[in-house]
Amino acid sequence: MIVIIGGATASGKTKLGAELAKSLNTSIISADSMQIYSGMDIGTAKVSDIELGVKQYCVDIISPFNNFSIVNYRDEAECAIKEIESQGKIPIVVGGTGYYISSLIYERKYGRPGDNSDELRCSIKEELIDEYNKNGIFKLWKELEQLDLKSALKIHPNNVKRVIRALEVIKTYGVKYSEQDNDMQYKRDNFLFYVLTSNNRIERTIRINDRVDRMLEEGLYNEINELLSYGVEFNMQSMQGIGYKEWQQYFENKSTWDKTIIQIKVDSKHYAKKQDTWFNNKYPYAKCIDVELGYAYLFDTISDDIRINKENGML
RNA sequence: GCCUUGGUAGCUCAGUCGGUAGAGCAAUGGACUGAAAAUCCAUGUGUCGGUGGUUCGAUUCCGCCCCAAGGCA
Numbered sequence: 001m002i003v004i005i006g007g008a009t010a011s012g013k014t015k016l017g018a019e020l021a022k023s024l025n026t027s028i029i030s031a032d033s034m035q036i037y038s039g040m041d042i043g044t045a046k047v048s049d050i051e052l053g054v055k056q057y058c059v060d061i062i063s064p065f066n067n068f069s070i071v072n073y074r075d076e077a078e079c080a081i082k083e084i085e086s087q088g089k090i091p092i093v094v095g096g097t098g099y100y101i102s103s104l105i106y107e108r109k110y111g112r113p114g115d116n117s118d119e120l121r122c123s124i125k126e127e128l129i130d131e132y133n134k135n136g137i138f139k140l141w142k143e144l145e146q147l148d149l150k151s152a153l154k155i156h157p158n159n160v161k162r163v164i165r166a167l168e169v170i171k172t173y174g175v176k177y178s179e180q181d182n183d184m185q186y187k188r189d190n191f192l193f194y195v196l197t198s199n200n201r202i203e204r205t206i207r208i209n210d211r212v213d214r215m216l217e218e219g220l221y222n223e224i225n226e227l228l229s230y231g232v233e234f235n236m237q238s239m240q241g242i243g244y245k246e247w248q249q250y251f252e253n254k255s256t257w258d259k260t261i262i263q264i265k266v267d268s269k270h271y272a273k274k275q276d277t278w279f280n281n282k283y284p285y286a287k288c289i290d291v292e293l294g295y296a297y298l299f300d301t302i303s304d305d306i307r308i309n310k311e312n313g314m315l
Numbered sequence: 316g317c318c319u320u321g322g323u324a325g326c327u328c329a330g331u332c333g334g335u336a337g338a339g340c341a342a343u344g345g346a347c348u349g350a351a352a353a354u355c356c357a358u359g360u361g362u363c364g365g366u367g368g369u370u371c372g373a374u375u376c377c378g379c380c381c382c383a384a385g386g387c388a
Contacts, residue, residue, distance in 0.1 A: 033350090033353080069351095070348090070351075071349045074349095099347080099348095100351080102348095109348080110348055112349070121349090154347095156355055158354095158355060159354060160354075160355085161353075165348085169349090178348090240351095244352090266341075273343090275352090277344080278351090
């Protein structure tokens with residue numbers, strides 16, 4: 001019984017979600033892997049609750065010094081959903097991190113069959129990383145081939161993170177990575193899923209470039225300096241975000257200001273394309289709406305659709 | 316005006332001791348079960364500045380021309 005709005009970066013999700021939430025007198029749950037970090041505002045295009053006129057969950061919930069994963073997100077978001085629903089309202093999930101959205105749609109264990117100690121998992125993971133640093137990835141991939149052939153065939157040997165993760169799962173839990181969550185069961189009966197698409201690459205490129213320029217005007221560079229002055233480092237998970245990671249080259253005198261800005265724009269475009277691929281291919285049942293049709297059209301169409309579903313008792 | 320260096324893929328450049336060419340980036344498509352704004356995979360592309368000559372054959376050697384950068388006047 002939730003409404004989900006997904007879409008690529010700079011598609012206007014946030015504004016649309018907020019207006020819908022206002023009209024339904026409800027709150028928003030963000031599905032964004034970078035807005036979870038506090039102190040990272042400009043580069044993640046955060047808008048405050050006050051400015052939006054709506055309460056947002058899953059924003060500013062962790063410090064940039066900490067790591068975060070999909071399981072943490074799912075737990076936080078499910079908690080927020082319960083809270084909003086307990087008020088008799090319809091939660092609206094808004095975000096561009098499709099992987100996170102999936103955690104609210106499907107019942108999944110994410111490789112964790114039980115409640116085994118996390119310490120064991122971490123120490124095994126560290127061993128695997130050591131092994132990788134010493135002997136490279138191919139040996140680990142061959143080991144995966146022995147332990148879990150299906151995963152090995154599916155995971156490319158160059159994909160270090162995935163190879164290590166698959167080995168980590170089987171070594172920690174004794175269960176094959178490939179045999180987790182095969183069923184893809186839905187975890188809730190009803191949800192409305194809207195995807196904001198853009199068939200016009202040129203328009204989108206302009207929107208993305210403008211957005212990056214606006215971030216700079218709003219003080220992105222100062223934000224980076226501030227984070228660094230607090231001791232945040234470029235190798236932290238939080239600093240892998242677009243608009244942040246690109247500055248490492250600049251601070252190490254390996255890139256110029258202009259090149260850094262261009263890189264942020266290029267990375268943003270790549271990201272938008274990746275999001276498109278995900279949203280287009282993972283949710284065939286979602287309703288796609290072209291953002292080029294204009295904000296008013298989007299708002300009216302989705303509002304009507306929600307209202308009809310409500311009247312039919314679907315929500 | 317003279318000298319030098321360069322003109323090769325959208326960009327930066329490599330290369331061909333003469334047999335019509337390649338890397339990186341970009342572009343395009345895709346995968347993704349505890350890092351997902353992460354990680355990974357796949358795919359083109361070219362009148363090799365123009366024009367004559369030598370040659371079985373020139374992007375490669377030679378002449379002339381055009382363009383760019385630097386130097387000398």
